[in-house]
Amino acid sequence: MQNPHPFDAATHLSKTGPGEYSGHTHPRYDNMAGPYGGITAACLLNAVLEDARRIGDPVSMTVNLCAPVADGPFALSAVPRRSGKYIQHWAVELTQNGQLCTTASVICANRSESFHAHPGQMPQVPQPSGVPPLDLGDRMAWLRAYEFRFIEGIPDFKGLTGPGPHPARSVQYVADLPPRPLDYLSLTAIADSFILRIFKVRPAMVPMGTVSITTHFIATAAEIAAQGTTPVLGVVDSTRMTENFHDQTMQIWGKSGNLLASGNQLAWFKT
């Protein structure tokens, strides 16, 4: 049997009871302390996707990273809290040794043809093949689980540009490495793959982290599947950083030029 893609290995869950699963952190997605938040978010979503009580497809997810996840096994619970005709609300939790680490609310929905409009426009950018991939060297493992091709706003990993403040915005392609066809799980993880804007604005290694991340899946399952292994385009920015917190907005665009997902996060930084 072929080895699974590392992303599938990292998000693999074993059912331990009704709406209950166990999982295990994966070294390929290590961050500074414990796993990269995006892979944790994907594990939480997977607990809903694997549940036979689910109706429709995910349309929104908010993940609250309450405490660090330690390398090792973890337990997940997924509870459908309220189901309507079109929309279903879930509560998902990740615990380790009975201690709460992560909570999420996941919203699924039955969708159908409706009015559509696309007021926002994707930036004009070259094709992925025309943008060189960033050489990240030997940094945190999870960064090497992605291929980043920056069109605008490369974070200054090497500390060559001075203390800033530098502009907050980046425009970049992102793809799983090795390539993997896009689905809700990988889109969830990619939504958290953008370097925190505090580091973009002030390239200094201080304690920092995502506190809460919200992703709205505006595209349908068919559009997400149609993306295949083509890199998605991310546009990420921040409005304001003050007293240990900043906002961070995110848009993810597909090869058709349509928005796949958008959202925002609250990030914390120590000093």
Next chain:
Amino acid sequence: MQNPHPFDAATHLSKTGPGEYSGHTHPRYDNMAGPYGGITAACLLNAVLEDARRIGDPVSMTVNLCAPVADGPFALSAVPRRSGKYIQHWAVELTQNGQLCTTASVICANRSESFHAHPGQMPQVPQPSGVPPLDLGDRMAWLRAYEFRFIEGIPDFKGLTGPGPHPARSVQYVADLPPRPLDYLSLTAIADSFILRIFKVRPAMVPMGTVSITTHFIATAAEIAAQGTTPVLGVVDSTRMTENFHDQTMQIWGKSGNLLASGNQLAWFKT
């Protein structure tokens, strides 16, 4: 005794036990069916603000509107889920007759002086006194609980502009009516006071509603208090509307020209 401001009456909670409260809908904040989501969100936040176990100030809140709230009494529960040195996570729920209507995650934090930057810029706009308030006539009650002064993108309440699609973006002042000094509660409600972008883009009365709304309180308590009764400036937009859902971004700016709060929501529309 002077009558309380309607906003304070509508968000008033009576303690019924540890982390448990009762409240009651208020006719001034009626929406099409049940109360306006923003006043419900403020009630949920108030359950955290009134709790002695809270550390620091709110920095983020996600409210999931799972089912309509009916006019009448409701029960709230607020549970601190995990508290760290700087950050505390809460789970809040609103029920009626034991049925879950609304859930929220609220994040509070102890904040202190840190690096600060303001990459995003407030649009250049006239002072509130130079922008006429919108005459909303005899519409839904909650709309008359606010004063809206539109600088750009007035929603077409009168159906005079044709079926669209019209631009999604609005730039507008918002203030409580009668005036009330800004605080976390009113800022929470104001974050949901922007007309759904589906109606801005296609001015047609079809069933529609907010499903989930996230607000990050980037400004500090002192900055929010310094706003007083001066209207805040809202910038609201949407990127894409398709198959019953759209995203909606929001920024709220203070009189200093600094961002007070930002966030986004997922909205549903039937056709």
